[in-house]
Amino acid sequence: VVETPLRLARTREELAEALGSLRAEGRALALVPTMGSLHSGHLSLVELAGGLADRVAVSVFVNPLQFGPGEDLSRYPRSLEADVERARDRGAWLVFAPPEEEMYPGGPPVVRVVPGALGERLCGARRPGHFQGVLTVVARLFGLFRPEVAVFGRKDFQQAVLVRRMVRDLEMGVRIAVGPLVREADGLAMSSRNAYLNPEERRMAPDLFRALQAADEAFRGGERRGAALAAIVRERVEGHPIFRLQYAEAVDPDTLDPVGEAKVGDVLAVAAFVGGTRLIDNVVLGSAQADPTGP
Ligand code: PAF
Numbered sequence: 508v509v510e511t512p513l514r515l516a517r518t519r520e521e522l523a524e525a526l527g528s529l530r531a532e533g534r535a536l537a538l539v540p541t542m543g544s545l546h547s548g549h550l551s552l553v554e555l556a557g558g559l560a561d562r563v564a565v566s567v568f569v570n571p572l573q574f575g576p577g578e579d580l581s582r583y584p585r586s587l588e589a590d591v592e593r594a595r596d597r598g599a600w601l602v603f604a605p606p607e608e609e610m611y612p613g614g615p616p617v618v619r620v621v622p623g624a625l626g627e628r629l630c631g632a633r634r635p636g637h638f639q640g641v642l643t644v645v646a647r648l649f650g651l652f653r654p655e656v657a658v659f660g661r662k663d664f665q666q667a668v669l670v671r672r673m674v675r676d677l678e679m680g681v682r683i684a685v686g687p688l689v690r691e692a693d694g695l696a697m698s699s700r701n702a703y704l705n706p707e708e709r710r711m712a713p714d715l716f717r718a719l720q721a722a723d724e725a726f727r728g729g730e731r732r733g734a735a736l737a738a739i740v741r742e743r744v745e746g747h748p749i750f751r752l753q754y755a756e757a758v759d760p761d762t763l764d765p766v767g768e769a770k771v772g773d774v775l776a777v778a779a780f781v782g783g784t785r786l787i788d789n790v791v792l793g794s795a796q797a798d799p800t801g802p
Pocket of ligand 1: 540541542573641644
């Protein structure tokens, strides 16, 4: 990535102007879509993007379409100034942070992207409309930016699967890269929502990852039954003082179907509430990703 001052675009016009000069220079663009409140997980995606294109753009938009009634849209953390600094430090060329009326000038879009069966599993089964909102805004961002490549994090595993599938099914012509899940030193998966946890919840929250690790260890020890691996996670989470389990499943990473016989590369995914905070996490079975000190 070439050293240039970071541009902040708040409007579609400012974005179009910046993209015009980029295209005139014949440079390839990588987009990292985010909802802001950037942490080291996001920043690792910015770095990854820097290796895949000439310039990196980060979008910061808390997308109302993907929040259900009673979810945390109004309290979702917002920190644009710090986000701009952090993105700049990791070599981003542009941050696009539109207000809602710039993102959806005619009001909420009437035509939306339907995620289909893949969107009805796991998180999709518990958050109706969520992935329709995600895919619709991602499609819109692809239309606005026309990036060569877009980078998503493995923490939101189902989202990454759905975006890949959307690009394939709708011939969107964007390469999708998925960056690693980044953890705090104690193993908790990084998430903007971790800011909601009180000190006691924060102290115990890494137990969600420990439950996944216990199942991964069983897998490494020879347990291959998907249902048994999921049960290890379920029991630990259900028996825990702070968690309310939503789901624990061992799934195929492409189809998201629960696996009967698990193999290396299948994904063990979990979602649980801690008070009013919903946490998700996953491990790739048999991979170094299960190690908090790993990539
Ligand atoms: O992963 C997120 O932060 C969001 O779901 C995304 C992809 C930016 C769409 O709003």
